[in-house]
Amino acid sequence: MDTALWIAAGLLALVALTGGFTKTFIPKEKLQRHEGAAWARDASPAFVKTLGVLELLAAVGLILPAVVDVAPVMVPVTAVCWVALMIGAMITHGRLGQYKLVVVNAVYVVLAVFIAVGRFGPESFVA
Template sequence: MNLALWITAGLLAAVALVGGITKIFIPKEKLAAQHGGEWTQNATVAFVKTLGALELLAAAGLILPAALDIAPVMVPVTALCWILLMIGAMITHGRLGQFKLVMVNSVYLLLAAFIAGGHLMA
């Protein structure tokens, strides 16, 4: 079970890292032009960059506390926060009719639920 939690946390951290770097370093206009990036058209640059920063923090929070054995309770807390972020993403993509992205976000949500549940049960 521990190995499965580490693998899942690593995969989700990689997703969060890529998403965070993308939102912080790629201009909002270029993000809007990408498939699935339509949500950025009505968002401010500050909002997009804030989401990117939250995703970078999530990437760190899913791995570092357990790896360094410093406040490991932060791993399930981060996973629960990721669940909230994914609910928001699912609502946003659903409103735009991007149901494939809603499904992708639901998979990320399930991975985070597995991480949170696995750490809280241990």
């Protein structure tokens, strides 16, 4: 179970890192041309960058606290925060009729719930 939780956290961190990097460092004008980022057309550049930074922090929070053994409880806390972020993404993509992206976000929610339940519960870092 511990290995599965590490794999799930690694995959989710990779997703967060990719999305965070894209939203933080690619100009909004270029980003919004992508079909999956149609939501960015109506968002301010500051909002897009803020989401990007939150995703970068999520990538760090899913891995680093456990690796360095400093506040490892932040791993499941980050997973819960990721669930909230993805619910917002699902609502946004649903309003735009992008149902495939809603399903993708739902998969991310399932991974995050798995991490949160596992790390708060039976595979907690604190013994």
